[in-house]
Amino acid sequence: MSRPIVVDSVASLRTQVRGWRREGLRVAMVPTMGALHDGHLSLVRIALESADRCVVSIFVNPTQFAPTEDLDKYPRRLARDLDQLATAKADLAFTPTVGEMYPAGFATRISVGGPSAGLESDFRPSFFDGVATVVAKLFLQATPDCAVFGEKDYQQLCVVRQLCRDLDLPVEIIGAPTIRDAYGLAMSSRNAYLGAAELGIARQLNVILRKAALALAAGSDRIDAINEANRSLITAGFQKVDYVEARETQTLAPWRQDRPGRLLAAAWLGNTRLIDNVEIPSA
Structure with missing residues (x-):
């Protein structure tokens, strides 16, 4: 080799x-x-x-x-x-x-x-x-x-x-496609900054986003679903959430229920900023 x-x-x-x-x-x-x-x-x-x-x-x-x-x-x-x-x-x-x-x-x-x-x-x-x-x-x-x-x-x-x-x-x-570890955390070079306890928290990011995406696909109010995701991230142990937002898949314009969508997020663990996104399933 x-x-x-x-x-x-x-x-x-x-x-x-x-x-x-x-x-x-x-x-x-x-x-x-x-x-x-x-x-x-x-x-x-x-x-x-x-x-x-x-x-x-x-x-x-x-x-x-x-x-x-x-x-x-x-x-x-x-x-x-x-x-x-x-x-x-x-x-x-x-x-x-x-x-x-x-x-x-x-x-x-x-x-x-x-x-x-x-x-x-x-x-x-x-x-x-x-x-x-x-x-x-x-x-x-x-x-x-x-x-x-x-x-x-x-x-x-x-x-x-x-x-x-x-x-x-x-x-x-x-x-x-995003490559993830066995717990669903998206692979990132910045994951090297995380300690063992922080890794456990980081692995909740994708879980929370998927739950919010399913709620949006099921017809939940967009603002309510995003607010709940923000609360869940803070409860999980993230210090700060920069954004959780639903956008159209191709243009990244604000998402509407009748369009393909993506839920994107950025949140902080200590000095490390993590990003992730998931598809909003079709209704």
């Missing part, structure tokens, strides 16, 4: 991808910030079902962190990540420095409207501009045929799809 090819410059990345193109191979990409877990590896496997080669980027993107967020302590485990990518049979790891991605004088930023409104943007105002900018750069650098994003970051998935539609980026965006 060999590790993937590792490159840290855009020029080297493009040279490798050009070689694959000359062979007539289809290329997929999985953008990550590293600290890989089973959820990330599932994205690689899905990518390789749709393409002949898979590029995984590992880059902790500073432009999507606010000054008060955890950029400096975000876990960085490159050697371990490369071992994991070998098990998933990724072909190439792109590991650029901040200077490679944002050289001196960099002055461009992409802002995506539509599905970026509200939810995460209410609490992390610069987040999706940073995501859109780095994803656009990665797509232009690697020129993938398709890219895989997890549904755990559901609003991000919708924003990336909007970005590709609006800018005519020729990349097929594939949404991958």
Whole structure:
């Protein structure tokens, strides 16, 4: 079992991808910030079902962190990540420095409207501009045929799809199901911050969301169901709830009973912020 090819410059990345193109191979990409877990590896496997080669980027993107967020302590485990990518049979790891991605004088930023409104943007105002900018750069650098994003970051998935539609980026965006532990907790690199007691509380997040989604599907008043979910999260031990909201599946506009929907939430355990979402079952 060999590790993937590792490159840290855009020029080297493009040279490798050009070689694959000359062979007539289809290329997929999985953008990550590293600290890989089973959820990330599932994205690689899905990518390789749709393409002949898979590029995984590992880059902790500073432009999507606010000054008060955890950029400096975000876990960085490159050697371990490369071992994991070998098990998933990724072909190439792109590991650029901040200077490679944002050289001196960099002055461009992409802002995506539509599905970026509200939810995460209410609490992390610069987040999706940073995501859109780095994803656009990665797509232009690697020129993938398709890219895989997890549904755990559901609003991000919708924003990336909007970005590709609006800018005519020729990349097929594939949404991958959220990978969960045996108790239903969504896999996340930030789960590493949680102690044993906090993990027990964190595992209630998905349980509470599913109960609220079933209530909405059964015709419960939207505000009542969301308020009950907020109360249940605090009772379970979460210190603060940033939001629990029902949105339409595709546009993330406010949900109506006759539309496919998604229930999304963000809540805090100590200094760790967890997000999750579940589908609102069809009536």
